[in-house]
Amino acid sequence: xxxxPTPTTTRRHAPDPRDPRDAGPRDPDPHDAGLPAPAPAxxxxxxxxxxxxxxxDRLVAANPGYHAQLRRSARRLRLPGDGAGLHLxxxxxxxxxxxxxxxxxxxxxxxxxxxxxxxxxxxxxAKPWPARVRFVRAHAEELRAAGVTGPFDGALAAYLVRNxxxxxxxxxxxxxxxxxxxxxxxxxxxxxSPRARAVWHLVCWSVIVPAGRLLGGDAGLYxxxxxxxxxxxxxxxxxxxxxxxxxxxxxxxPMPGWQRGIAHTFLTRRPAxxxxxxxxxxxxx
Ligand SMILES: C[S@@+](CC[C@H](N)C(=O)[O-])C[C@H]1O[C@@H](n2cnc3c(N)ncnc32)[C@H](O)[C@@H]1O
Numbered sequence: 001x002x003x004x005p006t007p008t009t010t011r012r013h014a015p016d017p018r019d020p021r022d023a024g025p026r027d028p029d030p031h032d033a034g035l036p037a038p039a040p041a042x043x044x045x046x047x048x049x050x051x052x053x054x055x056x057d058r059l060v061a062a063n064p065g066y067h068a069q070l071r072r073s074a075r076r077l078r079l080p081g082d083g084a085g086l087h088l089x090x091x092x093x094x095x096x097x098x099x100x101x102x103x104x105x106x107x108x109x110x111x112x113x114x115x116x117x118x119x120x121x122x123x124x125x126a127k128p129w130p131a132r133v134r135f136v137r138a139h140a141e142e143l144r145a146a147g148v149t150g151p152f153d154g155a156l157a158a159y160l161v162r163n164x165x166x167x168x169x170x171x172x173x174x175x176x177x178x179x180x181x182x183x184x185x186x187x188x189x190x191x192x193s194p195r196a197r198a199v200w201h202l203v204c205w206s207v208i209v210p211a212g213r214l215l216g217g218d219a220g221l222y223x224x225x226x227x228x229x230x231x232x233x234x235x236x237x238x239x240x241x242x243x244x245x246x247x248x249x250x251x252x253x254p255m256p257g258w259q260r261g262i263a264h265t266f267l268t269r270r271p272a273x274x275x276x277x278x279x280x281x282x283x284x285x
Contacts, residue, residue, distance in 0.1 A: 045163045045224070046115070046116035046117040046120075046139070047117070048220065048221045048224065049094070049115075049117040049119065049120050049221070050117050050118060050119035050120070051119070051221070052119075052212075052221045053095065053117065053119030053120045053122065053123050054119075054123075055212070055215045056094065056095050056120065056123065057095050057097075057123065058215045059211060059212060059215050060097060062211055062215065065255070065256070065257055065259065066097065067097060067100070067101065069187070069255050069259065069263060070097055070098050070100075070101035070156075070158055070187060071101040071104050071105065072255065072265065073101065073156060073158065073185045073187040073265040074098070074101040074102045074104065074105035074106075074156055074185065075105045076185055076253060076265045076267050077105060077106075077154045077156065077183045077185050077267075078183070079105055079106040079109065079153075079154055079183075081108070082106060082107050082108040082109075083105070083106025083107065083108045083109025084108040084109070085108075085109075086106060086108075086109040086110070086153040086154060087109070087110045087111075087112065087150070087151075087152055087153055088102055088106060088109045088110070088111045088112070088152060088153060088154045088155065088156070089111075089112050089113075089114065089148070089150070089152040089154075089155040089156070089177065090102050090111060090112070090113040090114065090155070090156050090157075090158075091114050091140055091143075091155060091156070091157040091160055091174065092114070092115055092140060092157055092158065092159065092160030092163070093113035093114060093115045093120075093121075093124060093135065094115055094117070094120045094123075094124065094158075094159075095120050095123035095124050095127075096113065096123070096124035096127050096129075096135075097158075098113075098156055098158035098159075098187070099111060099113040099124065099129075099133060099135075100127075101156070101158075102156050103129075103130075103133065106154075108132075109132065109153075110132045110133075111132060111133045111134070112134055112136060112148060112152070113133060113134070113135050113136070114135075114136045114137075114138050114140065114143065114146075114148055115135070115137065115138075116137065116138065116139045116140070118137060121135055121137050136148055140157075140160065140164060140170050140174070141164070141165075141166070141169070141170050141173070143173065143174075143177060144173075144177075148177070149177065150177035150178065150179070151177065151178060151179040151182070152177055152178050152179065152182060153178075153179055153182050154178075154182050154183050154184070154185075155174065155177075155178060155182070155183075155184045155185070156184075156185050156187065157174075157184070157185070157186050157187070157188075158187035158188075159187065159188060159189070160186075160188075161186050161188055161238070162188055162189065162228050162229065162232045162233075163228065167241065168241060168244070168245055171241065171242065171245040171247070172245045172246060175245055175246045175247060175270050178269075178270040179270070180270055180271065180272050181269060181270060181271070181272035182269060182270050183267065183268070183269045184242075184247065184267075184268050184269065184270070185265050185266070185267055186238070186242070186250075186265070186266040186268075187263070187264075187265055187266075188232075188238065188263070188264065188266060189229040189232065189262055189263050189264075190229075190232060190233050190234055190235045190237075190238050190252070190262075190263075190264055190266075191229060191230065191232075191234065191261075191262060192234045192235045192236065192261060193261055195261065196261040196262050197230065199258060199261075199262060200226070200229060200230070200262055201226070201230075203258065204222070204225070204226040205226070208222055208225065208226070209222045209223060209226065235252040235264055235266075236252075238250070238252070238264075238266055239251070239252055239266060242266060242268050243268075246270070246271070247268040247269065247270060247271075248268050248269045248270075248271055249268070250266045250267060250268035251266070251267050251268075252264040252265075252266055253265040253266075253267055
């Protein structure tokens with residue numbers, strides 16, 4: 001039997017001038033000076049979203065493309081028949097923006113929307129939803145234990161994967177919750193060029209962090225957003241990550257406007273044939 005790859009996490013590494021992630025300014029950044037809240041570590045991200053929940057919808061409403069881009073990623077799943085008879089997963093649903101996008105793409109589907117942050121989920125649950133939509137509080141790493149077992153006929157994970165302490169292990173487990181052949185859309189920031197890195201830096205420090213503070217958000221969370229995107233995969237690396245987690249080769253589909261080259265839909269599927277994918281080392285034990 002072929003040796004299975006060990007799941008890897010995103011990690012900081014020694015600067016490498018050939019690695020696009022090492023281009024541009026690095027911590028400590030002059031813009032960090034004076035920020036009141038420390039940026040959270042990945043394991044603390046759901047708790048940070050608890051604190052940010054009250055301001056989250058106001059903040060994303062100030063981003064003109066936010067909801068349209070989520071809808072674009074959900075449409076890219078190409079779910080048949082308005083989703084009739086399908087059970088879909090929105091992993092890292094937050095206040096429900098991605099859930100609404102999934103519902104727009106598949107208005108007749110049953111949707112299970114999961115998030116680890118009680119504060120974000122409370123905001124989501126307070127909105128009007130059809131009875132086919134249910135919200136579950138769970139860590140993405142512990143879905144089965146929370147009774148989220150699938151099989152799902154499609155899944156959307158928007159702005160989640162970058163925040164996971166062990167993205168490979170979680171993606172491998174997610175693959176197992178999908179029905180064979182089911183599509184997955186990972187909607188995520190991934191910087192692949194010096195231009196994208198420069199635009200990201202500029203937009204974060206001129207718009208996102210100040211707006212986060214102005215609208216009553218958690219400045220530490222938005223500083224974390226800036227840094228986590230800088231340190232996360234390039235598009236090619238995220239495609240490779242999905243593939244080594246046993247998904248079919250992924251495609252990075254672009255977003256329009258200033259987010260071109262910055263945000264993408266990473267579209268893939270669980271292989272249709274059992275045994276076609278590469279299982280993680282943890283499952284071999
Ligand atoms: C940036 S928000 C995105 C929310 C929503 N998908 C959207 O597009 O607006 C990321 C969400 O992922 C959740 N999250 C982060 N790490 C998580 C984990 N390990 N398990 C479950 N949810 C997590 C956070 O609580 C937060 O609500």
